Amino acid sequence: MAGISTMLLDIFQYFNIEYMTGLFKDNVGVTTGLIFVTCLGIWWLMRKPRGIPPGPRFTLPILGDMLSLRGEEDLRIVARQLRKEHGDICSAYLGSRLFIFLNSYDLIKEALVKNGDVFSNRPSLFLTDLLTQRKGIAMSEGQPWKEQRKFALETLRGFGFGRTILEDKIHEEIEYFVEVIRQENCSNFDMCRLSQKAVSNIISSMVYGKRFEYDDPVFNVFLGELDSLFQHIGSVLNAFPFLRFLPGDMFNYQSVLNNQDYIRNKIILPSINEHMKNFDENHVDDYISSYIREMKKVSKTGQKSYLNEDQLVASIFDLFIAGTETTSTTILWTILYFLHHPKTQTKCCKEIQDIVGSGRLPSIKDKPSLPYVEAVILEVLRKANIALTGVPHAVSEDTRFHGYHFPKDAIIIPNVDAVLTDDMIWGDADVFRPERFIDSNGQVIKRDELIPFSTGRRVCLGESLAKMELFLFLTTLVQRFEFKPVDPDNLPTLQGVVGITHAPAKYQVRAVPR
Structure with a gap:
């Protein structure tokens, strides 16, 4: 007891708490001191830094x-x-x-x-530190981030990123996509994985230099592992890492590691090794070979650089995450809103038929002439709020x-x-109303406040590609099919599922050829 009294006396003298120091000098109750120290410790643990923005009090x-x-x-x-x-x-x-x-x-x-x-x-x-090791494009910072982003932008622009020369590649994938939907023969089907395959193949063609068949088993497992990562990367483990030690993998910690290992060791590294083995600086036509060429160039100069294989692996992860999930999810939301607002789908179809007809695929050059279609896409990006x-x-x-x-x-x-979702900006933010993006002259209104891809230096790298893909995919889908609910009296819910993105709940649809 004497030892505890001495310790408490030292604490009170340290904090200059004269009353409690005197109390202990008079040897009045260690219990009172213990209660005080406990309260002091709780206050110390609960205190907040001075001057931070307001929030809950305790x-x-x-x-x-x-x-x-x-x-x-x-x-x-x-x-x-x-x-x-x-x-x-x-x-x-x-x-x-x-x-x-x-x-x-x-x-x-x-x-x-x-x-x-x-x-x-x-x-x-x-979790993000564990998975990315602070490498790549999305989660790195400082000079490593600047180098990775600069290289990615320059390389992808060279491949037509955000420019019309990429259109042929997107059209090629859309043709496969449309044909698979047509083979459903108006029956009920789930577009989720199908849209992921189509959009992911566009990234694959730029990163690996090839696309995958939709029934390719490796490709399907890859998308499944990627999908699992999307669902769990925003886990509560980011706030409470110690929960990973609970038995039974309750918070999918081991599952996330297994997903990452599969994608890295079965998909990405074998492709990088194959590119390394067959590298020809005169035939550089995809992201990996371009990165390898740049690594070799920097190595010869002896300059310090953050272009290396680990950064390349992380960057490929980032490109697939940014380039697959958001675009495919937006396509799914658009079809879902068509089911709930059939007049919107009809109006889109009429505009496409009037401008494009049915004899050719819609082109990015048609975009200025299809303001209502563009307004619908903008409203889906706003209302669904993927990010x-x-x-x-x-x-x-x-x-x-x-x-x-x-x-x-x-x-x-x-x-x-x-x-x-701010009514001060949109007036009726809870309402799905594409007309909010059309002015009195029938032209599209560009609203600065529409920031589904964020803004500033960290704005989504794939924004221009996503906008091109959305326009070409959705105009072609509406041109070729009318999307109908499986049960008109029981429409799929508009209540989304929260993961790394905000996705619609699984639903089935019928695609009737026009």
């Missing part, structure tokens, strides 16, 4: 503000609740990590565009922003959901 050790937020894992719901209570800049601890939410277009633009030097870092997150709250950011140093303290290790959420 933060618990380990759990953070999860009880105040009713244990909610969907960041959109968390952000909406916090915004309602604390304003456009607010914060919360999810586990031990501080999340700061920017809940308006002006704030997001100011942070990511005007202050891009400070706000363009990526935060450290357990949820956007990809997390971090500040490169402790920062003051709008009078608040943003610690360097905080996770900054540029809340895209808050912008795309």
Whole structure:
């Protein structure tokens, strides 16, 4: 007991707590001191950094503000609740990590565009760090990120990224896609995996230099493993990494590792090794061979570079994640909205028939003449909100922003959901209404606030490709088929499923040839 008394006396003297020091000098009750130290320890663990944006008042050790937020894992719901209570800049601890939410277009633009030097870092997150090792295009930062992104943009532009020379490659894949749908013979079918195959094949042709047949077993397993990663990479393990030690793989930690190992060791590395073995600098026609050429060039000069095989593997991961899931998911949402709004589908079809007819495939050159179709795509991107709250950011140093303290290790959420669902911007944000993007002259309205691909230096690398794919895929699908519900009296739900993206729940559809 004497030892405890001495320890408590030292603590009180350290904190200059004169009353408790005197109490102990008079030897009045170790129990009272223990209670005080316990309360002091709880306060110490629950305290928040001074000056951070407002949020829940009491933060618990380990759990953070999860009880105040009713244990909610969907960041959109968390952000909406916090915004309602604390304003456009607010914060919360999810586990031990501080999340700061920017809940308006002006704030997001100011942070990511005007202050891009400070706000363009990526935060450290357990699962993403484990999977990417902070390499590649999406989750790296500093000079490695600049090198990977610069190389990717220059190389993909050379392959027609965002330009009309890529159109032939997309058209080729669309023809396969349409034929497989036609073989369904108006029966009920699920478009989910089919759309993934079509969109992923476009990335495959640019990265590997080849496409895969839809029944290729390796390709199908690859998409399955990739799909599993999409579902689990946003896991609660990012906030509570210790949960991975619970028995039974309750939070899919081992599954994520197995998914990654399969994709890396069975798909990506064998392709890189094959490219290395057969490399010919006079025949460089895909991303991998271009990267190998650049690595060899840098190696000869002896310059320091972050272009290496590990970075290449991570970059390929990023290209497939960015180039497959978002576009294929948007296609699925569009078809689902057609089922709920058949007049919208009919109006799209009429516009396509009037401008394109049925004798040829729609072209990207037709886009200015198909304003309603473009408006529908824009409204789907807004209403479906594929990217949820956007990809997390971090500040490169402790920062003051709008009078608040943003610690360097905080996770900054540029809340895209808050912008795309804001009635102050859209008027009736909950309503699916493509006409909001059409002006009185029948032309498409370009709204700065429509940021489904985010904004600033970290804007989605595949934005231009995604927009081209969406236009060409959807115009061709509507030109060739009328999409009908399996049961007109029981339409598939518009309630989405939250993973790495916001996807529609699985549904079946009938495609009737026109």
